[in-house]
Amino acid sequence: MKIVASADIGKLGTKEGLAVTYNWKWYYNIPSVILWVILFGAIILTKANRNPRTLLIILPLLAVNLIWFGFVKLLNFPSLTIMQFNLLFNSLTVGITLLWLLAHKLGNRNRFITFLLALIIMIVISIIGQATNGKFSEQTIIFLSFIIVLSLAVLISFVLAGWRCRTNYNGLRFILWLALWSIIASLAAMMIFMVFAWIVQRPPINMLKSILLQVLIMGLVTGLLLYAINLPFMILAFYSPFFRERFYACLRLKSMPTTAAQADADRPGEQNPDPGTSEKSNSV
Numbered sequence: 001m002k003i004v005a006s007a008d009i010g011k012l013g014t015k016e017g018l019a020v021t022y023n024w025k026w027y028y029n030i031p032s033v034i035l036w037v038i039l040f041g042a043i044i045l046t047k048a049n050r051n052p053r054t055l056l057i058i059l060p061l062l063a064v065n066l067i068w069f070g071f072v073k074l075l076n077f078p079s080l081t082i083m084q085f086n087l088l089f090n091s092l093t094v095g096i097t098l099l100w101l102l103a104h105k106l107g108n109r110n111r112f113i114t115f116l117l118a119l120i121i122m123i124v125i126s127i128i129g130q131a132t133n134g135k136f137s138e139q140t141i142i143f144l145s146f147i148i149v150l151s152l153a154v155l156i157s158f159v160l161a162g163w164r165c166r167t168n169y170n171g172l173r174f175i176l177w178l179a180l181w182s183i184i185a186s187l188a189a190m191m192i193f194m195v196f197a198w199i200v201q202r203p204p205i206n207m208l209k210s211i212l213l214q215v216l217i218m219g220l221v222t223g224l225l226l227y228a229i230n231l232p233f234m235i236l237a238f239y240s241p242f243f244r245e246r247f248y249a250c251l252r253l254k255s256m257p258t259t260a261a262q263a264d265a266d267r268p269g270e271q272n273p274d275p276g277t278s279e280k281s282n283s284v
Helices: 026-044 052-075 079-101 111-131 138-164 171-201 205-239 241-251 260-264 275-280
Strands: 006-008 014-016
Touching: 026 052, 026 079, 026 111, 052 079, 052 205, 052 241, 079 111, 079 138, 079 205, 111 138, 138 171, 138 205, 171 205, 205 241
Parallel strands: none
Antiparallel strands: 006 014
């Protein structure tokens, strides 16, 4: 590959520099696909995932990537910023997808253990994602901390949405609470991230007001984006018995239906035909 720098200097013509030759090897692309190899491995190497229904997970993956593509085009990020945020997005998306693929192993445990294991998985994926960047700097630490607080926000929003639905669960109620808690958890995550970034970078104190405003805007935008990423996976869980069973296993609310008929009635916009049957659910 030859790279030539040029500048338009008006009527004087185009000024070009000397060509620089850069040798590109095919294996330079390997780090960028490691996350997706891990995801593919979770499908192939896990016995419970060797099922054609597991491939339905591709649908929300495609949906969230389309959402991200539109989001990036809308904001028109600089190319370097796009690369950094693409890495962040891929780490977060692969982490969430991996949780759905391993939910059968995470569920039906002590709730704290389930939460802790889910957080560890997302942190490990975040570290691997940053490691594929091939660089380690102050910026790497900040981005890694950003992904970790976002992962924490995702999990906490699910926990709090489940808490609000513990005695009266249906799909629509859950996703509405998930939207609210995604925004609140993201605002809290941005505050934690701001404190950490402040310690690392030590900006002037007179920038505090502008930083707080940025945190508020970033928290709202990030909360909506996290919800938009989670929503396609939730829709899959509502309409696929295969993934719905895993979702129920992880959340384990007393008001969740226990029969196939009740589960079908649990889709968003539909009410349980017999509210009294919710009392016959499994204990936490």
